[in-house]
Amino acid sequence: xxPKYPGLYIAAFAVSGLFTAAYGQSPHPAGKHSKKDxxxxxxxxxxxxxxxFTPFKEQPSAKRKKxxxxxxxxxxxMVQTDSTTFTISGRxxxxxxxxxxxxxxxxxxxxxxxxxxxxxxxxxxxxHFHIVNAATHKDIAFTSKGITFLRQKTDSSIWTAVNTSPxxxxxxxxxxxxxxQLSFNVTLTALQNVELDEIRMHLPFTFATGEYFxxxxxxxxxxxxxxxxxxxxxxxxxxxxxxxxxxAGMWYLLEDDQRNSNSTPASWSNNGKGGVWVGIKGKSVLxxxxxxxxxxxxxxxxxxxxxxxxxxxxxxxxxF
Numbered sequence: 001x002x003p004k005y006p007g008l009y010i011a012a013f014a015v016s017g018l019f020t021a022a023y024g025q026s027p028h029p030a031g032k033h034s035k036k037d038x039x040x041x042x043x044x045x046x047x048x049x050x051x052x053f054t055p056f057k058e059q060p061s062a063k064r065k066k067x068x069x070x071x072x073x074x075x076x077x078m079v080q081t082d083s084t085t086f087t088i089s090g091r092x093x094x095x096x097x098x099x100x101x102x103x104x105x106x107x108x109x110x111x112x113x114x115x116x117x118x119x120x121x122x123x124x125x126x127x128h129f130h131i132v133n134a135a136t137h138k139d140i141a142f143t144s145k146g147i148t149f150l151r152q153k154t155d156s157s158i159w160t161a162v163n164t165s166p167x168x169x170x171x172x173x174x175x176x177x178x179x180x181q182l183s184f185n186v187t188l189t190a191l192q193n194v195e196l197d198e199i200r201m202h203l204p205f206t207f208a209t210g211e212y213f214x215x216x217x218x219x220x221x222x223x224x225x226x227x228x229x230x231x232x233x234x235x236x237x238x239x240x241x242x243x244x245x246x247x248a249g250m251w252y253l254l255e256d257d258q259r260n261s262n263s264t265p266a267s268w269s270n271n272g273k274g275g276v277w278v279g280i281k282g283k284s285v286l287x288x289x290x291x292x293x294x295x296x297x298x299x300x301x302x303x304x305x306x307x308x309x310x311x312x313x314x315x316x317x318x319x320f
Contacts, residue, residue, distance in 0.1 A: 077154040078178040084147060086157070088180050090115035091310055097144045099161025099172030100127040100184065104310060106248035112312060120248045122209045124284045128202055129186075129304070131168065134195035134293070140165050154178065167194045168296075180310040185257070187303055188267075190296035199267075200290035201304065209248050210285025215241030216276055226279040231264060232272030239265075241276070243287060244311055251309040254289060267302040270294055 079087045084095040084102070096102035106120040131140045142163040151158040156177045163170040173185040188199070214220035216229040223243070240253035254276075256265035268274050273292025278285070289306075296302070 078157070078176065079154070080152060080157065086176055088176075088178060088310075091180060092119075093176060093182070093310075095147060095159070095174070096126040096128075097146045097161065098126070098128065098142070098163055099144075099147060099159065099174050101182070101308075102126040104248075104250070106310075108247040108312065110245070110247045112247060120208065120245075121206060122248050122250065124204045124206055127204075129170065130198065130200045130202065131170075131188075132197035132199075133167065134197045137197060140167055142168075142170060165191075167192050180313065182308040182310075183305070184307070185303070185305050187301060188296075190298050190300045193298050194296050196294055196296065198290055198292065199294070199302075199304065200288055201306065203243075203250075203252065203287040203289070204281075204284035205243055205250075205287065207283075207285060209245055209250075210243055211245045212249075213241060213243055213278065215251075216278075223278070223285065226277070228275070228277055230272065230275040231269035240306075241278070241287070242311070243278070243285065247312065249311040251311065252287070253307045255305040255307060257303040257305065265303075265305070267291060267304050 081087055081092075084097075086093045090106065090108045092103075092105040092107070093101060094103045094105075101123065103126070104122040106122065107115050107117065108120070109116050109118070110120075132138065133140050142165050145162045145164070147159045147161050149157060149159045156175060158173065158175045161172040161174070163172065167190070169189045169191060171185075171187040171189070173187075174182065175184075176182045210223055212221065213223035213227065216227055218224065218227065218241075220242075227241075239255075240251060242249060242251045244250060254265055254268045256267055258265075268289065268291050270291040273294075274290055277288040277290070280286070281288075291304075
């Protein structure tokens, strides 16, 4: 589950039904966004807590209070429709055999008034890693053994996937929650000594989904043409970003095995060599999360964990 970070807030912006997410206080250096962005966006400085999902004030009578408690149960049940597909409050999440999301589809209308039958796919292809062998300068090809479920409940499900190659093994443990959050523990183990040009994780968004952006030093607004961010800068500006539109978006955070909001994820940072690039690539708005060159000794383990929070959030009855 996504941890609660000090200063990190989910904010709603009411401009033509726009929902987006932003920091409660602006972490960006001056000049990082245009004037037109500041005229469109106004942050709601309210912490992202359980209270955000409570649409009613407490009622004095026991009867009304009981009704309130029933009505404000924050999340609807998660339904697993087949071996790799989940539906949650107007969203469908499909898993790839590698253990990562193959597609995330929103059925929420752009004006946030209803859940309908029109699909709004968020990804152009599955979430995936590129691990480049320095000897060949080509991606290391992994064989995926498929998904094995450890838990399948209406509030959360857990699965594992093993991806192997002669040089490396990538073990993935994924968890999905009924509040549309996902977390991934990605463990990379060297089976031989190997030199790597790059380890990167790609989040390929559709153009429609990649309309707005916040995080990595940007206060929030229309997505910049290009975002270049490095781990050698202030960590408070980093760790992740929100990319989305009014009815389909994603907060994602880069983590390690410690999941500590006050420390830099060692594998992602790679002593400051890593960073995040966001921009147009082919038919995608690509979030390229890279870590740079490195060596791995046989038996060495690296952790490339990350979490996702699919927006907008919905209530038990599908309200927003």
